[in-house]
């Protein structure tokens with residue numbers, strides 16, 4: 147490693163330490179809670195662990211790694227960059243994973259870009275160490291208060307090869323295995339993580355196959371589980387041609403559950419129809435409200451999961467559910483149908499206000515839905531059943547597709563950002579932090 151690289155590493159470590167010492171622990175803990183709500187999904191990145199002895203790895207593993215960072219400055223500027231961080235030796239119950247695939251999900255984009263207006267993005271730095279800056283509108287800075295001047299690692303989930311292990315049997319058993327991991331800070335070349343947060347991928351599965359093993363699969367399964375637990379028999383889903391929506395469609399076909407898919411473009415409707423979807427409604431069509439009411443009547447759907455959040459869609463779904471239910475009403479009630487209708491907003495694709503006309507009686511609810519609180523609610527045993535189904539059907543029901551696989555530096559190129567930043571159907575990117583890196587070796591047992 148050259149001298150300038152070493153200086154940067156030291157600064158990086160000092161920055162975090164100084165931030166924590168200066169009372170920024172709250173920010174870091176908040177980030178941890180946000181992204182890793184369950185005990186087994188410990189949220190801290192290596193640099194966030196207080197009192198952890200920092201010493202470089204021995205043998206084949208490099209002593210430093212590149213990590214993508216997102217920084218919101220008090221001045222109202224977003225800065226994306228690559229930091230050089232020290233690679234920690236795993237503790238007894240930990241493993242060191244060389245990350246080779248990590249998806250850029252919409253929730254990652256939220257942390258990556260913050261409230262920045264990415265149309266103002268500018269590039270600087272070098273090809274190997276690009277820096278991207280963008281302006282954050284003044285009105286949006288209030289929402290950034292919790293992360294001001296904290297350089298945050300990004301990337302909720304990923305997959306790679308275990309190249310180092312602590313002394314415990316569980317950690318040693320993973321050495322050389324290809325694993326999927328959940329725990330934040332995945333846009334990094336090496337990630338030290340508890341062994342029990344690793345999902346060993348089935349034989350033949352690559353890191354790219356396993357990169358999206360947690361967030362979207364468990365959310366799609368969580369929707370079906372929520373539907374059942376709350377007494378509904380069919381569901382409505384919006385932004386339904388998304389990666390997650392395609393998984394949900396496959397689950398519902400497999401489990402024979404009625405699903406009404408809502409998209410906003412004919413191409414997306416065609417895509418889902420080609421995948422066997424029975425009910426697809428295009429929100430841009432002049433006959434949308436009629437089509438949606440018919441599909442809801444045909445399936446009996448009384449629960450919906452809305453990824454758009456803003457605009458009129460959530461209210462339109464409740465309106466159509468009420469219209470479908472009233473078709474079978476034997477007598478008029480001024481309070482509307484007595485059947486409870488529920489919409490869960492679980493994404494924020496449309497950042498505008500949520501608007502609705504309350505014309506769907508009194509038996510309705512609208513609320514938020516998040517994966518990690520849901521997993522906590524159902525408990526570890528039920529969550530494990532869902533995880534096992536994902537592992538068993540990783541390359542079929544829960545397969546994800548990516549438009550491109552990029553290195554950390556490529557992920558910070560403006561033309562790439564313009565594509566994956568759109569959150570459009572089929573445009574999801576995969577980051578391979580080790581793309582082009584020279585270190586391909588797996589150390590022998592105990593090398594860490």
Ligand SMILES: NC(=O)c1ccc[n+]([C@@H]2O[C@H](COP(=O)([O-])OP(=O)(O)OC[C@H]3O[C@@H](n4cnc5c(N)ncnc54)[C@H](OP(=O)(O)O)[C@@H]3O)[C@@H](O)[C@H]2O)c1
Nearest residue numbers: 252365385387388389390453492493495515516517570571
């Ligand atoms: N709450 C949770 O715990 C949780 C967990 C996982 C995922 N999620 C959410 O699940 C959603 C899907 O994630 P993903 O990874 O599957 O996404 P994805 O594959 O990147 O697809 C995004 C989809 O959203 C559509 N879209 C984008 N902007 C839209 C808008 N303004 N109005 C309507 N549709 C829009 C796109 O359709 P077009 O091609 O028409 O633009 C595309 O089909 C995201 O909102 C994500 O945040 C939530």
